[in-house]
Amino acid sequence: MKTNTKGSVTVYASLMFLIVLLLLSMCLEGAYLYLGKGKAQGAYMAALAGARGNYQKELEQQYHLFGLDVRYGKQLDGKLAETLKYNLTESRDPFSFYPGSVKTSHKVSLADKRGEILREQIGEFMKYELGKDGIRLLKENVLKMPGEEDASRVREVINESDRKAKEEEEAEVSEKKKEKPVKAKDPRKGLVRILREGIVTVVLGKEAEVSEQNVPIIYGHRDTKKEKNPDFYQAESVSQSLKGRGQDASSSGIKAELMGTAYGVKYFRNYTSKEKKKGLQYETEYLIAGKESEKENLGSVFSKILLMRFLPNLIYVQGDTVKQGQAEALAASILGITGIVPAVKLAKHLLLAALAYGESILDLRNLSEGKQVPLWKSKDTWQMEFAGLSSLTGRRKSVKKGLSYKDYLQVLLFLQTEKQEKYLRMMDVIEDNIKRKVRGFSLKDCYVSFEAETIMSLHPFRFGGVRLPVTGRYQWSMIEVSQY
Structure with missing residues (x-):
């Protein structure tokens, strides 16, 4: 009789432990996803700010005007993706990001809107x-x-x-x-x-x-x-x-x-x-x-x-x-x-x-x-x-x-x-x-604003080895407008 009672207590304790572990895992997974999205957003904004830092210096020095360096602007998508990947994958933290390619659109140059x-x-x-x-x-x-x-x-x-x-x-x-x-x-x-x-x-x-x-x-x-x-x-x-x-x-x-x-x-x-x-x-x-x-x-x-x-x-x-x-x-x-x-x-x-x-x-x-x-x-x-x-x-x-x-x-x-x-x-x-200073320069290629879009992926945290009902990775779309 005593043996049966002890076994019941053991099963009950195990179930309670699993429930607590599951709840803890869900809470940690939610926090992980929330913090991951925040980090991804920060890294994305930093990448856009870094792009704005590549302004046409000759234009700013002579006329105090801001626009993307035309040489940088021609490879804008690739540069943004490269910077974003570096910002997310080079740090030592538990987040496992898989940033996708960046696509820019709705570009506005200094030559647009008739001056x-x-x-x-x-x-x-x-x-x-x-x-x-x-x-x-x-x-x-x-x-x-x-x-x-x-x-x-x-x-x-x-x-x-x-x-x-x-x-x-x-x-x-x-x-x-x-x-x-x-x-x-x-x-x-x-x-x-x-x-x-x-x-x-x-x-x-x-x-x-x-x-x-x-x-x-x-x-x-x-x-x-x-x-x-x-x-x-x-x-x-x-x-x-x-x-x-x-x-x-x-x-x-x-x-x-x-x-x-x-x-x-x-x-x-x-x-x-x-x-x-x-x-x-x-x-x-x-x-x-x-x-x-x-x-x-x-x-x-x-x-x-x-x-x-x-x-x-x-x-x-x-x-x-x-x-x-x-x-x-x-x-x-x-x-x-x-x-x-x-x-x-x-x-x-x-x-x-x-x-x-x-x-x-x-x-x-x-x-x-x-x-x-x-x-x-x-x-x-x-x-x-x-x-x-x-x-x-x-x-x-x-x-x-x-x-x-x-x-x-x-x-x-x-x-x-x-x-x-x-x-x-x-x-x-x-x-x-x-x-005369920058070969191939054109105001039509000197962007002052653009919209950048990417698909961000994040590997689940899986605390304690618990597998939540998540198929593959977390994915979400990120769209931001960057302008001077």
Whole structure:
């Protein structure tokens, strides 16, 4: 009897031990799986972080932009799988991982979304680079420019003179046919003759060395429009040249545009940059003009700055009584007809416009030499006289405080009609420069984000040799998005 009792106790104890062992094994297996998944996730994230560490260093050093090294990106799947396997299998722990291959998809490069990726990275970087004071100063430069109201007022003066001159001329010209007065030399003829040489030659001179390289345009839009000089014998032509000269800094997204503008001027070369380098010389000018050759880009920007200077200079001479008197006397002498007052007044305003244009060319010469020019002229800072207009010569004056060539580039970049265009053109310049250091470089292969997927396998723990109802290995899918 005692023997049977002892046997029952032994069986009972054995069963209890097995149950406890089974429960313990299940708990440990669950903890093992939970910790294993955590370790696998950490190793996977570390592999992705390691991939991001292989950024294109030449791109970051020169432009402070981040994207995967194109050489690493071409073998991204294999590199990720290799790093993941190393992270999981080289450590001394009870986990037995069998990482599968890694497949990447949904890759986004710096060239995607029409420059939007580039714009976002520039905005993030310039927030710290520029700061609030820098943004304020840039905005002030834009706001200092004459407004559309100023341009409209000047155009109205010229157009009104033109209307009155035409009305009076029809009525009185027949009475003056017999008169043959002696006429003075018109300085506008000399001005027009010189302008035919081209704006680059007019500003820099015939002996100046100017880059004529072609721009490798891949992403940006090629601008084929031609700039024209005003016809200072036609009121309509002068008035037309003043259209769109008024500036507006109240548009939406001004902060973001100022970031891109500041970046474009700081990290891209322009005509007045002192350092020498291979490749394109007038990079900022290309961002603004989008022409096919460097000389065209420089000429286009010169023309744009010239017209920006034209409006404030014209406003000044129209309010200067001395200049008005000189222009009226010269107009009467040129026409040789003192009877048609409106015609003389129209000629006066056209001569004032020509004088302001000549002054603007002298301003542009100063700017191209790295000097500053006051936005609004005064008697002390005015340079051009009617006597020097036909040869575009005048006593050039420099000022200590004013706007520089670089300031005007900032304003032109900010006022671009197609805001996204500057980022597309930046991509052209960036790719061309980095390609000189890294053979085969392309922004299309420079990834800023991607999705990585793999199947992870883990061998069961099997504590105490207990086999749980698990067929083979634990498996689960891991999907993560990695981005800069």
